[in-house]
Amino acid sequence: MPQEPGKIVSPSPRPCPVCGKPVQFAFRPFCSAACTDRDLHHWFAGTYRLPAGDEDDAPEPEAGENMS
Numbered sequence: 001m002p003q004e005p006g007k008i009v010s011p012s013p014r015p016c017p018v019c020g021k022p023v024q025f026a027f028r029p030f031c032s033a034a035c036t037d038r039d040l041h042h043w044f045a046g047t048y049r050l051p052a053g054d055e056d057d058a059p060e061p062e063a064g065e066n067m068s
């Protein structure tokens, strides 16, 4: 198994997904507490925005059998 002493595990090169700044280890995968909070807020907003009660199996009004 070849060992490469020059290759050391580097920290995640990915930037902050919120603002694109370099990620701080303490806040990874974000760059700061503010971005962590902002992302969490987005996540919650997306969850609460899910349509509830908008299903297709809603009871249809009786139409057609009510001809008099």
Ligand SMILES: [Zn+2]
Residues within 6 Å of the ligand: 016, 017, 018, 019, 020, 021, 030, 031, 032, 035
């Ligand atoms: Zn950020």
